Amino acid sequence: MTFSVVPVPAEIRPVPQESFQITAATRVRALGAASPVGAYLSEILAIPSGADGEISLEIGETGVGDAGYRLDVSRAGVVLTANTGTGLFAGVQTLRQITDGQGLVQGCEILDYPRFRHRGAMLDVARHFYSPAEVKRYIDQLAQYKINVLHLHLTDDQGWRLDIESWPKLATIGGATQIGGGPGGCYTQAEYRDIVAHATSRHITVIPEIDIPGHVNAALVAYPELSCDGVAPLPFTTTGTATGFSSLSTDKEITYRFVEDVLTEVAALTPGEYLHIGTDETHATPGEGAQNFIRRVLPMVTGLGKKAMGWHEILKATPDAVAQFWSKKAPDPLVTEAALNGTKILLSPANKVYLDMKYTPDSPIGFKWAGYIELRDAYDWDPGTYLDAVPEDAILGVEAPLWSEHLRSRDDLDFMAFPRIAAVAELGWSPRSAHGWENFATRLAQHGPRWEAEGIAFYRSPQIPWA
Numbered sequence: 001m002t003f004s005v006v007p008v009p010a011e012i013r014p015v016p017q018e019s020f021q022i023t024a025a026t027r028v029r030a031l032g033a034a035s036p037v038g039a040y041l042s043e044i045l046a047i048p049s050g051a052d053g054e055i056s057l058e059i060g061e062t063g064v065g066d067a068g069y070r071l072d073v074s075r076a077g078v079v080l081t082a083n084t085g086t087g088l089f090a091g092v093q094t095l096r097q098i099t100d101g102q103g104l105v106q107g108c109e110i111l112d113y114p115r116f117r118h119r120g121a122m123l124d125v126a127r128h129f130y131s132p133a134e135v136k137r138y139i140d141q142l143a144q145y146k147i148n149v150l151h152l153h154l155t156d157d158q159g160w161r162l163d164i165e166s167w168p169k170l171a172t173i174g175g176a177t178q179i180g181g182g183p184g185g186c187y188t189q190a191e192y193r194d195i196v197a198h199a200t201s202r203h204i205t206v207i208p209e210i211d212i213p214g215h216v217n218a219a220l221v222a223y224p225e226l227s228c229d230g231v232a233p234l235p236f237t238t239t240g241t242a243t244g245f246s247s248l249s250t251d252k253e254i255t256y257r258f259v260e261d262v263l264t265e266v267a268a269l270t271p272g273e274y275l276h277i278g279t280d281e282t283h284a285t286p287g288e289g290a291q292n293f294i295r296r297v298l299p300m301v302t303g304l305g306k307k308a309m310g311w312h313e314i315l316k317a318t319p320d321a322v323a324q325f326w327s328k329k330a331p332d333p334l335v336t337e338a339a340l341n342g343t344k345i346l347l348s349p350a351n352k353v354y355l356d357m358k359y360t361p362d363s364p365i366g367f368k369w370a371g372y373i374e375l376r377d378a379y380d381w382d383p384g385t386y387l388d389a390v391p392e393d394a395i396l397g398v399e400a401p402l403w404s405e406h407l408r409s410r411d412d413l414d415f416m417a418f419p420r421i422a423a424v425a426e427l428g429w430s431p432r433s434a435h436g437w438e439n440f441a442t443r444l445a446q447h448g449p450r451w452e453a454e455g456i457a458f459y460r461s462p463q464i465p466w467a
């Protein structure tokens with residue numbers, strides 16, 4: 001059996017004669033700050049905990065930073081060491097992948113740590129609503145690939161998905177629609193907190209996105225006084241042909257009260273450091289309205305103790321936000337210039353990592369405006385050099401958005417995300433020196449049976465010799 005860890009670890013030394021066999025007598029030992037991850041490991045491998053367990057999780061100096069870990073497997077047992085619980089959690093994902101169905105853990109020494117801080121997945125719950133249980137299931141899947149950020153696109157023209165107590169019609173009216181005319185849905189604040197808590201338990205940070213000042217039709221249906229002409233629009237329940245057709249009025253004071261109220265509630269529900277304020281496709285915002293709006297909203301975000309993130313159009317208004325690059329054409333002079341002046345860039349190039357693009361012309365669902373994205377297209381690029389002149393240290397990381405115009409079911413989500421999300425995870429985590437398509441393809445093939453066992457309805461890309 002060869003090692004098939006995805007994302008591939010920074011350093012891995014197989015010691016074939018030193019495999020460890022998990023038996024009914026095996027226990028997990030994890031004390032103090034290691035105990036929550038120990039409990040998680042006990043649960044996923046169905047091994048009880050015990051003070052003298054042979055699988056030992058320890059907080060200790062590893063020399064590989066706060067997200068890295070060291071994993072040693074020998075016949076006597078498994079020792080996983082990390083500086084933090086987050087490092088231990090990453091190590092547990094590796095341990096899981098080197099353990100076969102019979103409980104044999106491959107002998108090895110691994111030293112591992114991430115290349116980029118931000119390894120994200122975005123889920124659009126606005127175009128089609130996904131239930132808290134479905135979101136939590138996606139979180140569990142992402143965690144296995146060391147993804148550490150879930151960006152939730154909570155609002156758009158077709159639906160508003162988070163209850164805001166000070167503006168209750170956002171939930172009752174804005175949340176009641178979705179593409180195709182279904183009932184939509186809206187997370188209560190308790191449900192949202194529960195999603196965030198679940199993510200936290202998987203060492204994933206939630207970044208909530210409230211997309212403003214465009215992409216707001218659902219909010220305007222609920223509160224027409226926020227619109228430019230004050231007239232209530234009709235609910236929007238199709239994909240439409242033109243994006244960026246709606247806008248908050250950027251001239252009315254009520255708009256800023258609305259935004260401040262919304263962001264205040266979202267910030268209070270969100271432990272992570274970022275709030276994402278959208279800012280994409282503001283074609284319907286007249287004149288310089290969008291730029292002025294963004295400059296007025298940014299101090300609200302910082303005043304709430306958060307950092308702002310926006311789609312890269314935000315740079316037309318300010319360099320003081322993380323810019324999420326989503327173009328299908330790179331580089332973009334606006335983004336390059338900002339990056340060279342200190343703005344951090346999150347890479348989501350549409351032609352590489354938009355998980356809503358079809359794999360091939362035969363894919364049953366998906367867009368193709370950014371091209372077909374087979375697995376190898378998603379894998380074969382380098383975030384560190386993608387934006388020509390921009391140095392790697394200006395890149396916060398990579399994120400794979402999954403827009404949901406064409407998704408309806410849980411299986412649709414699985415099909416579009418897997419296997420491409422594993423490729424993006426490896427781009428975000430593994431050192432460039434370990435990058436290689438053939439090797440990736442061989443390793444990934446071994447994940448097919450795992451996904452089958454987990455009920456993940458993945459796309460069987462013909463580029464992979466699935467096991």
Ligand code: TNX
Pocket residue numbers: 243280281311326354356367403404405
């Ligand atoms: C562009 S990417 C959008 C989204 C769509 C997506 C579909 C971006 C910031 N805006 O509104 O859902 O394309 O692929």
